[in-house]
Amino acid sequence: MKCVAVTPEKTVVERETKFVVVPLYDGEYAIGVGHTPVVGRLGAGELRLTLDDDSVERWYVEGGFVEAANDVVSLLTTRACKFSELDLNEATQALNDALNRPATSPELREIKTKAVATARARVRAAEKAARR
Amino acid sequence: MELVATAQFRRAMERAVAAGAYSERIVRLVGDLARAGGDASHPLLDERESSKKAVLLILTANRGMCGGYNGGVLRTAVARLEELTRTFEEVELYVVGKRGFSYLTYRDYKIARSFFDFEDKPTFAEVDAIASELLERYQTGEIDRLDVVYSKFYSISKQRPSAETILPLTELAATDGDESAEDAPSESRLQFEFLPSPRSVLEEIVPTAFRAKTFKCFLDAAVGEQIARMVAMKAATENADEMISSLTTTYNRARQGQITNEILEVVGGANALS
Numbered sequence: 001m002k003c004v005a006v007t008p009e010k011t012v013v014e015r016e017t018k019f020v021v022v023p024l025y026d027g028e029y030a031i032g033v034g035h036t037p038v039v040g041r042l043g044a045g046e047l048r049l050t051l052d053d054d055s056v057e058r059w060y061v062e063g064g065f066v067e068a069a070n071d072v073v074s075l076l077t078t079r080a081c082k083f084s085e086l087d088l089n090e091a092t093q094a095l096n097d098a099l100n101r102p103a104t105s106p107e108l109r110e111i112k113t114k115a116v117a118t119a120r121a122r123v124r125a126a127e128k129a130a131r132r
Numbered sequence: 133m134e135l136v137a138t139a140q141f142r143r144a145m146e147r148a149v150a151a152g153a154y155s156e157r158i159v160r161l162v163g164d165l166a167r168a169g170g171d172a173s174h175p176l177l178d179e180r181e182s183s184k185k186a187v188l189l190i191l192t193a194n195r196g197m198c199g200g201y202n203g204g205v206l207r208t209a210v211a212r213l214e215e216l217t218r219t220f221e222e223v224e225l226y227v228v229g230k231r232g233f234s235y236l237t238y239r240d241y242k243i244a245r246s247f248f249d250f251e252d253k254p255t256f257a258e259v260d261a262i263a264s265e266l267l268e269r270y271q272t273g274e275i276d277r278l279d280v281v282y283s284k285f286y287s288i289s290k291q292r293p294s295a296e297t298i299l300p301l302t303e304l305a306a307t308d309g310d311e312s313a314e315d316a317p318s319e320s321r322l323q324f325e326f327l328p329s330p331r332s333v334l335e336e337i338v339p340t341a342f343r344a345k346t347f348k349c350f351l352d353a354a355v356g357e358q359i360a361r362m363v364a365m366k367a368a369t370e371n372a373d374e375m376i377s378s379l380t381t382t383y384n385r386a387r388q389g390q391i392t393n394e395i396l397e398v399v400g401g402a403n404a405l406s
Contacts, residue, residue: 006153006154006157007154007256008151008154008155008256008343008344008347009147009150009151009255009256010147010150010151011150011153024327025328025332026328029327036325037322037323037324037325038324038325038326038327039161039164039165039324039325039326039327039333040326040327040333041327041328041332041333041336063336063340064336064340065161065333065336065337065340067157067161067164067324069322069324070322074157076154076157076158076161076340078256078260078340078343105272107271107272107273108268108272111268111271
């Protein structure tokens with residue numbers, strides 16, 4: 001099964017995998033060989049790839065979509081980096097920025113909620129990466 | 133400079149190609165969505181009735197030496213600006229590139245925001261900051277339309293200044309129809325399961341498509357600039373070579389003429405003495 005992750009800038013991941021766990025908007029979703037065709041909305045979080053030699057590779061992705069069909073899992077995301085490249089300080093800063101956004105109208109509140117949720121997920125991932 | 137431009141062009145081109153994969157997949161996903169029967173309505177896709185404020189984003193270069201690149205873009209921009217001022221009460225200008233900034237300030241246009249940090253390789257994060265800001269202002273109803281003027285990339289030998297409306301994103305709604313109408317290969321006729329629902333996926337995909345589109349405009353502009361510079365510098369180099377050879381000929385002729393003159397004088401003098 002092939003897993004491809006693309007950001008607007010480049011193709012970040014393109015490799016053979018056995019098993020893929022993607023962070024959907026409401027929790028993790030696992031995709032194995034022969035999975036039914038699915039399109040899902042991604043949240044921010046950890047993308048886990050189990051490779052052919054049973055080792056696990058961890059990536060952080062932020063929003064976008066996943067499409068699984070014909071044993072190809074493709075992720076479209078605005079941001080993707082290796083788990084180890086996450087910076088906790090930067091993530092915390094992003095969270096503070098998001099929390100300080102104005103929420104004076106329903107539209108602004110919606111934008112803020114989304115920004116905060118994304119930033120929280122990044123902090124969580126960065127903390128997890130730091131613990132490893 | 134031609135060599136520098138060529139190297140930068142290669143880099144810019146590689147990035148544009150890499151970004152192509154993303155936009156292509158988005159379009160395909162929108163096609164899948166349309167086939168899944170979800171009706172494609174989204175606040176970002178519909179034309180607004182009010183016409184209070186519009187934003188015109190103009191992408192020019194920071195430096196010259198690239199032939200008609202900046203001129204072409206700015207001419208198109210001014211034409212579009214006049215068109216917008218007729219329909220909208222207020223038009224804000226967002227200008228990228230020093231060239232555009234100086235041209236427009238010289239002509240007394242009011243510029244709301246200007247950006248000079250984009251060179252031959254705009255990153256998504258940088259572009260996204262501008263795109264998000266504009267998207268937010270559009271969503272909150274502060275602006276009713278966003279147009280962009282940039283040099284559109286068709287092929288290595290063809291780029292044209294182009295003015296497009298990117299908010300509302302009518303282009304995406306159009307691809308929708310095309311995609312569902314055309315005979316797609318059987319593999320993409322798969323019945324997808326949508327998580328959580330086609331509507332929710334659509335809600336997310338429209339802003340994503342907008343960001344990708346904006347990024348593509350920046351990349352196209354970067355590639356266009358480098359190509360224009362490459363062509364201009366090639367012409368300049370050839371012209372200089374030609375000038376050097378014609379000047380060398382003129383110089384040699386003049387020198388030879390002088391020598392001949394002197395010899396004639398010496399010979400004339402010797403003849404007179406004998």
